[in-house]
Structure formats: C-alpha cells, structure tokens
Amino acid sequence: MPINLKDVAREVNLSINTVSRALRGLQGVSEARRQQIREVAERIGYRPNRAARRLVLQRSQSIGILVPSLNIPFFAEIDIAIQEMLQEKSYFLYTLNTRDDPAHTMECIELLVEHRIEGLLSIGLPPPQSAELLRSHNIPVVVMVMFQGDLPPHFVGYDDEAGGYQAARHLIGLGHTRIAYFTGKWESDHASLRRTGFSRAVDETMGRVVSRVVFDNYDNTIRSGYQSAGGIVDMIRKGEVSAVMCVCDAVAFGLMHMLNEQELRIPEDVSVIGYDNIEMAEFSIPPLTTISQDASRIGRFGSNLMLQMLESGEDWSKVRHQVLLEPSLVARQSTARLGKSGESAARRHRAKAESNPAV
Amino acid sequence: MPINLKDVAREVNLSINTVSRALRGLQGVSEARRQQIREVAERIGYRPNRAARRLVLQRSQSIGILVPSLNIPFFAEIDIAIQEMLQEKSYFLYTLNTRDDPAHTMECIELLVEHRIEGLLSIGLPPPQSAELLRSHNIPVVVMVMFQGDLPPHFVGYDDEAGGYQAARHLIGLGHTRIAYFTGKWESDHASLRRTGFSRAVDETMGRVVSRVVFDNYDNTIRSGYQSAGGIVDMIRKGEVSAVMCVCDAVAFGLMHMLNEQELRIPEDVSVIGYDNIEMAEFSIPPLTTISQDASRIGRFGSNLMLQMLESGEDWSKVRHQVLLEPSLVARQSTARLGKSGESAARRHRAKAESNPAV
DNA sequence: CTGAAAGCGCTTACAG
DNA sequence: CTGAAAGCGCTTACAG
Structure with missing residues (x-):
C-alpha cells in the first residue's frame, strides 16, 4: 500500500538505485534528473522506509x-x-x-x-x-x-554533595546554629550525598553548629512531607532547631503546609530550604529558598x-x-537571619504554655 | 556483529525457518527441538531484529x-x-x-x-x-x-463546558452573586468552552448572579496569573466580585500569590476556584478548590x-x-459561603480608606 | 551518468 | 517435522 522506491522508479522510468541516489543527494545523478525525481517523489507522496534502511545500513x-x-x-x-x-x-x-x-x-x-x-x-x-x-x-x-x-x-x-554543602552553608551564614536535615527512611544515594554535604558544612564549624537528621519522610512527595513533619515541629517548638533543609522541594512544601497549620511562621520561627527549584518554588508562600539544577x-x-x-x-x-x-543556590524568602524577626517559636511556645498550663 | 537467526541455526544444525518457528512458538516443531533451540538462543544472546520483522510483516x-x-x-x-x-x-x-x-x-x-x-x-x-x-x-x-x-x-x-458550568454552579451554590472568570487574552478553544459553561450557569440564574470576564492573563503560567491579577484585585476591593474562577490551577496560584501580597484573605475576602487539580492544589495555602480531570x-x-x-x-x-x-469538582478551602467570615474585603477597604484619606 | 545484482534479517507459502 | 526459496524496501559495490 505505501509508496516505495519502485513506484517512484516506475513513474520516472529509471532504476531504483538511481532514484535512491538522487533522493539522498549523492553525486552521480544529473541535476535535471534529480529535480525531476524529487518532484515525482513529492507528488506521489514517497517517504523512505526506515526499517528497510536500517536493515541494509546495519545501524x-x-x-x-x-x-x-x-x-x-x-x-x-x-x-x-x-x-x-x-x-x-x-x-x-x-x-x-x-x-x-x-x-x-x-x-x-x-x-x-x-x-x-x-x-x-x-x-x-x-x-x-x-x-x-x-x-x-x-x-x-x-x-x-x-x-x-x-x-x-x-x-x-x-553534584549532590556540593548542593547539600551549599544549602547548609547558607543556613549557617544566616546565623543558625541548630539545624536539621529532613529526609526519607529509605534514602537514595543522591539524597544521602546531599546529607553528606550538609554534614560536612556542619562539621567544618567545629561544633559551633549542631545538626539533627530526621528520617521520617517516606517517598519524597508533598503529602509525605506533610504527614511526617511532626518530629520537626516538636523540635522547633522546643527551640532545638531554627532551620530545616529538606531533601527536595516537594517535601519542603509538605513541611511548610504543616508549619502553617501549626501556626509556625516561615522564616520568622523557622527557616526552610528545599532542593530542586521546581516551578512552584518561586510562588509558594513564602517563596522557597532552594538549590537549583538545570534539567536541560x-x-x-x-x-x-x-x-x-x-x-x-x-x-x-x-x-x-x-x-x-x-548546582546553585537560589535565595528567596523562606530563609532569614536567625532571630531577626523578634521572638523565637520556642519562646512564643513557652509563653503560651505558661499562660495555659494545660498545653 | 549482533547475533541473528543464522547464528542460532548454525549452532543447532537446523535451518533458519525452523529456528524462527520454534522461537515464535508456532506448531510444527517437536517439543524437544524447541526446548533445545530456546536454550541455545538464550545462551548466545539472540534477540530478533525488529527492523527485519517489520519489513517482512509489512507492519x-x-x-x-x-x-x-x-x-x-x-x-x-x-x-x-x-x-x-x-x-x-x-x-x-x-x-x-x-x-x-x-x-x-x-x-x-x-x-x-x-x-x-x-x-x-x-x-x-x-x-x-x-x-x-x-x-x-x-x-x-x-x-x-x-x-x-x-x-x-x-x-x-x-467536557470543558461541563467543567466550567460545575465550577460556576459551585460558586453560585455558596451564595456568591458577583463572580468573575479569569482567563487569557488569547483563549484556546478549551479555555473558551470553560468560559461558555461558566456563563451558562450564570445565565440560568436569570440575572440574580452577575459575572465579569477578565482576559488579562497571558500564557496560563503561575507567573502570568500573578502579573496580571491587578484588575481582579481592584474589583475585589471595590466589592464588585466575591469569587473568581480561574482558567487553570497555575493561574489560580499566581492570583492567590498576589491576593496574599495584597492582604486579601482567601476565602474570607474572595473565593478562588481553579481548573485541573494538579498535585500542588491539595497543598497550597489554602488548599485550592478545583475541577479534576484524570489524565490516565x-x-x-x-x-x-x-x-x-x-x-x-x-x-x-x-x-x-x-x-x-x-470532570468532577473537588471542594477544598479556597472557596466558602459568601459573607460567612464577617466583613467583606470591600468593607475593610473602605474602613481603611476612611481612616487614611491618602489611600 | 545509469542499471543489474547481492544482501541486510526476518517470515511465509510451498515442498518434501 | 524440517528445509529451500522468495521477498519485504532499501543501499552499496560493481559494471557499463
């Protein structure tokens, strides 16, 4: 049914290999002929068959x-x-x-x-x-x-290790001394490399900065970040942590959603940094500081x-x-200098607890 | 270089068509032979060449x-x-x-x-x-x-028309009487069908509900929704609109981001409904009411x-x-009954303007 | 400048 | 149950 070289050859009264050469622009065909062959091929709708070409070219x-x-x-x-x-x-x-x-x-x-x-x-x-x-x-x-x-x-x-390092350096540079890394129970190697980079930056401070790693997230989705944010919330409330690096932006969004529900303010009560710089990162509330990688x-x-x-x-x-x-860091509004905006979450929490001993 | 039928045939001392038939499970090959041929093919790593098969099968x-x-x-x-x-x-x-x-x-x-x-x-x-x-x-x-x-x-x-209709019915059912449809300058047919459905629901109220269409968005991205939200903000401020349907979730997020900056509350000051139910819709602040379509x-x-x-x-x-x-409507927290939460945006705006005539 | 022939790796009648 | 032959649509030496 589909048109092949033979059909074109018959139409122009030439052999198929002349037609083949003409169509592929090889030399050894007069320009007039080539022109004519091209027109006929076009007119009758000839398209080369890739399967045949592959077979004979052996690639x-x-x-x-x-x-x-x-x-x-x-x-x-x-x-x-x-x-x-x-x-x-x-x-x-x-x-x-x-x-x-x-x-x-x-x-x-x-x-x-x-x-x-x-x-x-x-x-x-x-x-x-x-x-x-x-x-x-x-x-x-x-x-x-x-x-x-x-x-x-x-x-x-x-380089995930470098990305994790950059993120931690950013938080440390903002004066945070108690920082957490929020990742999954079953870490992929690149998640664990991010963590390694994160830890290297912490180690370089020679104890001035302390860190915690929270392995509560499941599958790096927004939902999972949301559902497993409880441990982080506690630490923030207790003043054990003032900044959190998340294994990816999706988890960061889940965490942010939970923080919002818990009336913890970003970045006043806690700085959050993500990883990936997905489209939404620029438009979340607040916009998310994150590590950017260029897919293309x-x-x-x-x-x-x-x-x-x-x-x-x-x-x-x-x-x-x-x-x-x-990778490169994109600083937005979800991270800020420690203590810049007045009372910390821990202090507010303590004040609340004192005024209401039942909490 | 790659192994072909001939290689297998040589190995088992049979013709290539017997091998071909055996491997494809056609009848007319003794079970013992078939077994043997399968094993040899497996051992020497034979894989049929699709290009050749296509050519001969003509499909x-x-x-x-x-x-x-x-x-x-x-x-x-x-x-x-x-x-x-x-x-x-x-x-x-x-x-x-x-x-x-x-x-x-x-x-x-x-x-x-x-x-x-x-x-x-x-x-x-x-x-x-x-x-x-x-x-x-x-x-x-x-x-x-x-x-x-x-x-x-x-x-x-x-059915985009049906989706637009559902969205508008949802807003009308919540008591809104002044609603807007936020779409792009150059509407695709499916965007315009959504608008048609929206308008049909409005028309059915016989004038009880009035609507405005805002064609300010450019390309249905979050950014564009954000940058072109000015007109909508004005209308909300003036009390001309209490609910907005957006052509898609991305535009809704852009709008929400702007509303947030302008200190307009969702849904207290304005209800927002999107279209598409993208993953983020469940986790925005507030979660976005939207129209859901199942890609698979x-x-x-x-x-x-x-x-x-x-x-x-x-x-x-x-x-x-x-x-x-x-499509189906997914009700979340970005839409609410009109006037449920006390003073409207327009009233607040007026109060603010009176206390500060410079605004 | 043009054509006849071989062959890429397979499948499908057709014989035996 | 097995094999020899033709042919799918193309390209590439090889002749002329």
Whole structure:
C-alpha cells in the first residue's frame, strides 16, 4: 500500500538505485534528473522506509532513554533536551517510562535491544541483570542524575554533595546554629550525598553548629512531607532547631503546609530550604529558598557524551567519563537571619504554655 | 556483529525457518527441538531484529504520540497510560515532543511516517498541512484533550463546558452573586468552552448572579496569573466580585500569590476556584478548590479507541467517535459561603480608606 | 551518468 | 517435522 522506491522508479522510468541516489543527494545523478525525481517523489507522496534502511545500513541511528517517571517535570525536561539534540544529529530517541520497576525496566531494555538502539541513556542505574545483555550487544550506557553505590563509569549529573554543602552553608551564614536535615527512611544515594554535604558544612564549624537528621519522610512527595513533619515541629517548638533543609522541594512544601497549620511562621520561627527549584518554588508562600539544577543541561551533556562514545571510534569500555555539574543556590524568602524577626517559636511556645498550663 | 537467526541455526544444525518457528512458538516443531533451540538462543544472546520483522510483516506494530510539552505532568501521565496499554497489546509507542510548534510538529510527523506508524495519537490538533500526508499513508488520527474549531472526528477529552458550568454552579451554590472568570487574552478553544459553561450557569440564574470576564492573563503560567491579577484585585476591593474562577490551577496560584501580597484573605475576602487539580492544589495555602480531570483515563480511552480503529477492520474514515468525559469538582478551602467570615474585603477597604484619606 | 545484482534479517507459502 | 526459496524496501559495490 505505501509508496516505495519502485513506484517512484516506475513513474520516472529509471532504476531504483538511481532514484535512491538522487533522493539522498549523492553525486552521480544529473541535476535535471534529480529535480525531476524529487518532484515525482513529492507528488506521489514517497517517504523512505526506515526499517528497510536500517536493515541494509546495519545501524538504527537511534538511542533509547529510560525514565523512571516521565510525569516528573525535571525528568521530562531532560528527555526533551535530549530529543532536540539528537534530532539535530539525525538520531531518533525512544522514550520509555520504566515506573522505576526493575522487572518492567528489563522488558523495556529488551525491547530497545530488539530495536537495535546504538546507545542507552538512563535516568538512574539500569538493573544489574541488564548489564550482560547490553554488553553483548555492544550498547554503551550513560547514566544520568542518580545512581546507587559507585559512580557509574559514564555519568552526567549534579553534584549532590556540593548542593547539600551549599544549602547548609547558607543556613549557617544566616546565623543558625541548630539545624536539621529532613529526609526519607529509605534514602537514595543522591539524597544521602546531599546529607553528606550538609554534614560536612556542619562539621567544618567545629561544633559551633549542631545538626539533627530526621528520617521520617517516606517517598519524597508533598503529602509525605506533610504527614511526617511532626518530629520537626516538636523540635522547633522546643527551640532545638531554627532551620530545616529538606531533601527536595516537594517535601519542603509538605513541611511548610504543616508549619502553617501549626501556626509556625516561615522564616520568622523557622527557616526552610528545599532542593530542586521546581516551578512552584518561586510562588509558594513564602517563596522557597532552594538549590537549583538545570534539567536541560543534563540532557545536553548526556546526549553529547553519548554521541562522542558513538562517533569517536574509541573503545570506551575502559574509559571513565563522569560529569558532575555544580548546582546553585537560589535565595528567596523562606530563609532569614536567625532571630531577626523578634521572638523565637520556642519562646512564643513557652509563653503560651505558661499562660495555659494545660498545653 | 549482533547475533541473528543464522547464528542460532548454525549452532543447532537446523535451518533458519525452523529456528524462527520454534522461537515464535508456532506448531510444527517437536517439543524437544524447541526446548533445545530456546536454550541455545538464550545462551548466545539472540534477540530478533525488529527492523527485519517489520519489513517482512509489512507492519510496524507501532503508534506515534505527539505531545506539545512533555514537561506538563498532565500530558506526561497521558503518555504513560498509553505506553502501558499499548505495551500490553504489543504495540510500541513513539513519544515525540513537538514544542507546540507547527513546523517542528510537521517534522515529527514525517519522521513517524517514515517509521511507518500504524496510527497517530495527538494531544491537540496536528497541523492542517499534515492531513494529506497522514491520509495518503492511511494513518488514523485520534486527537486528545484539546482542539480548535470543530470537534475532531476521533477525539477523547474532558467536557470543558461541563467543567466550567460545575465550577460556576459551585460558586453560585455558596451564595456568591458577583463572580468573575479569569482567563487569557488569547483563549484556546478549551479555555473558551470553560468560559461558555461558566456563563451558562450564570445565565440560568436569570440575572440574580452577575459575572465579569477578565482576559488579562497571558500564557496560563503561575507567573502570568500573578502579573496580571491587578484588575481582579481592584474589583475585589471595590466589592464588585466575591469569587473568581480561574482558567487553570497555575493561574489560580499566581492570583492567590498576589491576593496574599495584597492582604486579601482567601476565602474570607474572595473565593478562588481553579481548573485541573494538579498535585500542588491539595497543598497550597489554602488548599485550592478545583475541577479534576484524570489524565490516565484519557490515555486509556485514547489508546482503546486507536486499537479499535486499527483492529476492527472497519472503514473509520466515515465514522465519528468522540468521547467526552465528565470532570468532577473537588471542594477544598479556597472557596466558602459568601459573607460567612464577617466583613467583606470591600468593607475593610473602605474602613481603611476612611481612616487614611491618602489611600 | 545509469542499471543489474547481492544482501541486510526476518517470515511465509510451498515442498518434501 | 524440517528445509529451500522468495521477498519485504532499501543501499552499496560493481559494471557499463
């Protein structure tokens, strides 16, 4: 049914390989002929069949990307940036949502292998069982954003340790001496790197600043941040903490919502800093101080690295190529100098308790 | 380099078509042989080549989806739902981000045609220039979510008119008699349908309720809602409006941010209702009353419709198949009964002005 | 400048 | 139960 080279060839009374060469702009076809062939192809609606071209060229000119959850805008933006970069270089990108489920991820990878992708980009580590399959098909892998354990040999992401350090430095610079890090029970490696950076900044103060780590959040959602904020609220009330760094903006929003319900003021009673700089961070009440990462930069670096691996002809299996981008702090109104705005939460709480012994 | 049928055949000393049949589970191969062939294929890492299979089967078993901006979670969720549905039916989904740019969308469509997609799903109408190409290649199109002009013949989306009506009914039911609809200068058809539904509810009151439409927002972002909220603020101050419906949640958040800055209380001074029920709506301060649409339902209905068109064998070119889902209202704390909480914004404003004539 | 032939990796009749 | 052959739509040497 669809029109093929033979149809065009018949129409112009030439052989299919002349038509093929003309359409691809190769030399060895007179300009007049080429013109004519082009017109006919256009008129009868000819489009080359990629499957056939792939088969004969023995390469797919396509790359796969594994995204744990495409509905996270940060991940989607990485995908978009990569799609644009690759289209420019006439590679095709297969985008697959893995639901962060190893079994389903394996199926996705097998599908991509059957499509003969030339390279695999992955947000987060692909499951270990896939390593042998990818290796045996000679498919290079670039991991982006997240990993567990050792830094993967080909990696592009932000330096979470540096981000955590920056956030803590910001709070310390504002005079806070009792600060908390609010994270999840099951920490991903990058969450724990943020915590490590946070702790390094605290340690550098040689005891002048003390910190607590609260592992109460579940899954880094707004809801979870809200539901697990109780411990933090207590500490603020008791004056044990005057500033909180959250593992991500969503958790920060959940915490802020709870603080608001508990009539704790931000930043007067407690400073809050997030991580990610999602769109909403600029418009929350108050606007959220946070650590900013540029998704499209990851996409650009990731696709560039992949393209290098594909086109340099080098043996990359023994080369490590790891790109760690430096995140940047965006100061907004959710953090402020300690004690700037009068009485602390602890003092107010104490006053309240004294006037009403039942509390 | 990659292993093919011939490699497996050589290994087991059989012809490639026996191997092919065994691996695909067709009858006519003894069970013992099949077992042996499977093992060998597994051992040497054979994976069928999709390009070759497509070529010979004369079908790609794949479908394309055009997404204007994949980083809008609502759209991404539609994509995810479709990907899951189609994978179950062993179709492959090509996800392409079009940037909402007609020229780029055309390139995307041409690419998909070269990949011989069997059907095209599109969030929003594909550009008119693509119609001829798609028709000539016999590719059915299902439009989702948005359209301009007439309802496309194959469409799945939510009934925006009904949503606008529900929102207005909600405000009227709370006793508001002066209500506003806050939308953009250049209204999309679905934004204007929401407005139509809104107006219908107002009209039904036979003049008991009056409404204003404010076309000041630009591009339905939080920022734009914030920057263009001035007109609404004035009306609230003057007592001309006690409730506002926004074209979407993002604009509602922008408006709320401005109201907060202007010390207008929600819902005491003004009720605000959004549209979309994005994740943040549950956690804004106050939580936002809004109209909810289920993205994965659109995805499920959309892919089902496409599958029907592909597999029923009917001539769908003369059949209209339009699915309009009913959205639902989610009542939260940003809307309240009129005058419930004491003095109105207008009265407070007047009092303030009297005590300070300079205002 | 143009064409005939081989072949990419598979599946599908058709023989045996 | 198994194999030889043709062919899907293209590109690439190789002739002319």
